[in-house]
Amino acid sequence: MLKRICLTIGLLWVIQSATAGELIYTPVNPSFGGSPQNIFETIQEAEEQAKSWLWTYNNDRPNMAIDEVIPAMKLKQAA
DSSP states (O other), rough: OOOHHHHHHHHHHHHHOHHHHHOOOOOOOOGOOOOOTOOOOSSSHHHHHHHHHHHHHHHHHHHOOGBBHHHHHHHHHHH
């Protein structure tokens, strides 16, 4: 019986300590003293950077998984 009471109290403590307010992420703008990991000012800027990275990834650098061949060249070879 004592074991069951201790288990119930422990479970209630765990449930109460993990409230929804603690689990919500609030983004911060670095220009207002926020996180330096938030480096994009707009969605368009982030999309442009992602497109540039993707182009480089597929067209400008060799890939170890395909014998150091550039993915775009591998695709041309397969066609």
